[in-house]
Amino acid sequence: MASPKPCQKKRKFRESWLEEPMFKWLIYEDSKMFCGVFRPVKRKNAFVSGCNNFQRSSLIRHEEKSCHKGAVTTTRSATLLVKCIQKQMKLHKMDSYLKFIVKLFLALSKFSKLINLQQLNGADLKGVYKHHEQFEEMLLSLSQTVDKTVHQHISEATFISVTTDESVDVAVFKKQMILITVIVEGCVKIYFGKNVDVIDGKADTIASAILNYLQEKRIPPSKVAGLGSDGAAVMTGRINGVGTTNCGSFNRSSLM
Structure with missing residues (x-):
């Protein structure tokens, strides 16, 4: 008489994996595991279509793949680029307000009122410095930059x-x-x-x-x-x- 087959242990997803710093990319949806880095680029991978191999070792193997590491690097670079662009846009807004105040010979203390007016007009100024002291520092920095350029032209x-x-x-x-x-x-x-x-x-x-x-x-x-x-x-x-x-x-x- 044949011996009965051993009962296979049914593995389950562990919520604690989501809290591990190593697996920041891990997403659990519809009883499947996904890679938050791979899924947007739609690469052929078990963690793109959905992985149900609920073992920590499968997560580690995916983490150590060169294609995953490359996707992480690309995502970080893209995120950094977006942040830089957003920062440049904020600085451009500040520069526009600064030029407006300087050209009209207005006091720098008027900056706060100008920004409040722009916000009332619907301008998105989240994250933009609103106190005139920051604008004074920016004006000093800009003047030093301009002075450096002028001195270079004169020297040459x-x-x-x-x-x-x-x-x-x-x-x-x-x-x-x-x-x-x-x-x-x-x-x-x-x-x-x-x-x-x-x-x-x-x-x-x-x-x-x-x-x-x-x-x-x-x-x-x-x-x-x-x-x-x-x-x-x-x-x-x-x-x-x-x-x-x-x-x-x-x-x-x-x-x-």
Whole structure:
């Protein structure tokens, strides 16, 4: 008489597998196990169609397959890319608001009110900084980036032109505004240099302000081949004008 066949143990899915860090990809649906990484790409695999081999060893074998590891790496890269794009979009929004405030010469404290208004108008601003202090940091960072680019263009230029004119601030203190003109890849670029404090509008004072600025930015005065002004006598005077005072330092062979 033949001996009876041993009763096979019916295996069941264990909920504890879902909590194991190694099996973060594991999904249990309709009494089957799926791979959350493989299923979206629709690869041919037991964990795509649904696996009912409820053994921990089957999970480990799938975890160690090179195709699974490659899919995990691809998914992580895609997730990171999406996060970077979302971050760039948020920064782009902040940059737009920042330019709006700066161009209209509005106080940075108006940022919070501007953002609140945009939200009332239906703009999705979740995750966007709303306090003006963050915008102050961003403005400083942007200004440093712009200043670095300007300095690079000036350093690479063979010659530059300096344009200067007298100005005042809100408290009516004397200022001397300095602009730098360079040619970058065949295009003329005019950059704001500095609004310098001056004690008076004399030629020597203006000349010293220009030379001090050039020294501060490590720009050789010999690079200056042009001097622009409003045509006032203090600037263009043949004997005591700023151009004459600075001629010893500027490129006299091509000074215009």
